Amino acid sequence: MLKALLALIRDGDARTPQELAAVLAVPLSLVEQMLRQLVDGGYLIVSEACDDGCSGCSLAQACGVPPGGLRFWTLTAKGASACA
């Protein structure tokens, strides 16, 4: 199922955790658990709004990041080759 999840991301067939949950027919919380495991394994990178790159930015207060931030999971080279 983890390889199927990586393949869905690679092929652009799912673009949100909700879509992954719908395609894989599992609850959203299980998809979140899978994403965490794939991040820990180096198959995905997670980026969060105002993470380390924005630290110290004087405009951070006014940059208009949505409340609660946004998270993105990007496929790494390891992740791409694992589902090849």
Add this chain to the structure above:
Amino acid sequence: MQRLARTEMEATASQAVECATIKVALTGQPNVGKSTIFNGLTGMNQHVGNWPGKTVEQKTGGCTRGAMQFDFVDLPGTYSLTANSVEERIARDYILHERPNVVVAVVDAAIPERSLYLLAELLLLPAPVVLVLNMMDVAAQEGIQVEPQVLEAALGIPVVPMCATKGQGFEALLDAVVAVWDGAYPYNPHRPVILPAHQTVLEQLIAWIAVYVPSTYPADWVALKLLEGDDEIVAVMQAALPAEVWAHVHDTLLQHEDAILDIAGARYAWIGRMIRAAVVRPKVGPMGLTARLDRVLTHPLWGTLALLGVLGVVFWLTYAIGSPLQSGLDELLRQGAEVLSDGLQGVLPLWLVALLADGLLGGAGMVLTFLPILVIFFAVLGFLEDTGYMARAAYITDRFMHAMGLHGKSFLPLLLGFGCNVPAILGARIIETKRARWLTILLAPLIPCTARMAVVAVLAPIFFGEAAVWVAWGLIAANLGVLAVLGIVFHRLVLKGEQSMFIMELPLYHLPNARTIGIHVWQNVLAFLQKAGTVILAVSVVVWALSYFPVDGDVTQSYLAWIGRGLTPLGRVMGLPWMLMVALLTSFVAKENTIATLGVLYGNFEALLPALITPPAALGFLIVQMLFIPCVATVAAVKQETRSWAWTLLSLGLMLVISLGAGILVYQAGTLLMGG
């Protein structure tokens, strides 16, 4: 694995004959009510200390039931048994080395799927497991229907529903523990199965390591953990195996580095099957509402149309409410300038009166009349952000990002560009690869920032009246279109087709908070006022001075006219008089200076401009304004982040060519179409 578990079961049953004490370990994730169950079972008969050599709390206790004694150990809360944390190590080491007679796995009945990965790992250890579905009352309140009998049949282990906080289910739990312990329950766990390809590798590993595995570990469990890449077990076996055997094992593990994906993937598939079999979720609720809204708002066609509609409404509200207020303030300002000019005539030198009335009030003062437009604009955007809609807008535009093949991390910086291009460029720091970072920096100035949109918000109604909403909407779409085309081209040239796929989170919709929106508006208005009081004020004075001297007050013979006439050939192909070209030029310092400069040069430009230029020229001017080289702060940010003059100049040159080219094209094509 099943053979081993059966052997362990026989061993625990034989212990039962010798002593009537059952050693029970309680496991589960944090916040599933494990401690409530432990306290309910042991009452005052418990001891609290630390795990040997660790700072993690250890709770033990007991209870009796007839002639039966139960000794409980409350293991630390864990999400899995992968030895990633000290808690996970304690939990699995206790089960492996202390061998409790029964393990009780506590699960939150409202979200059972979260705990089943831990259960999948527990079922591989040498101790029988009883599953507790705690918080059944909470699950029922949330409309989640969990069927313990179905789950029990699917898992092949006892499943006990409980409401520990209400004291319900304790007797049934003890019954299940005893039944498993004495063999009365037909314990036959249905464990996740790994792929046949890995099964062969697993058997090979077992054959190699079996005689060397330390006695407290089951060999087949150790082999599986090696295949999963468990650091602790790898270290244990590297120390235990002879060098030549370790070399074989190590090579095999390297060849199957990604086996964890199949092993863990099989566990998730197993969890999915269990949940589908035994859990029924409500169709409505907060998630249901979000899902229903998202069915439209994130749909490829309807979502795009909704986004365009939302943008249209933003501009309509801005014009419908903000423009009359701006006109009123403008009138007040004009009267103030006249009163000031009349009152100071003869008191101050003529040039100083002109500076105050035309330079300061006509320039920086004119920019301040935008304030109502900006307040409404920021309030509407703040409202959309606070409801969670902006994430959907990001999701819709994300399709273009995928088409461009941009790095997932490029998305957030570009999103920030709608507020201001400077944080967008600084935000590109989060992108690791230099090529993707530089490409993001190159594209960021094409995102229409609020300053550019504010200028359009003021000028579009002057040129196009009622059609201003459509013009503003089209200008933003044009900017994003240019960004997409450039992105695709540069993706092929710079990133050479390198793909970077990603997914993004969509938060739940929620009611907006007035205070949050107020803070958003205040921060943006404050930033605007600071700019108006510094950069825009200074540029207004400079533009006024250049337009006033050397022949006092005669703009046609001023230094600015001399500069402007240099731009006349370019202005001619765009149908623009030199004053508008100069206004564009001053926008390099700050975008709002376009308005300040028009105020200084024309005075009442709202009335004069429509008569001076044709609609195609006006549209061309607005397009150039939107695509023109970014403000000096943005250029400085580009230089700072790329540390490359070449890339900075490429960025400037590119935007200059695109903006002027688009302006010329629109004017010439429009004039041709209108029969000019």
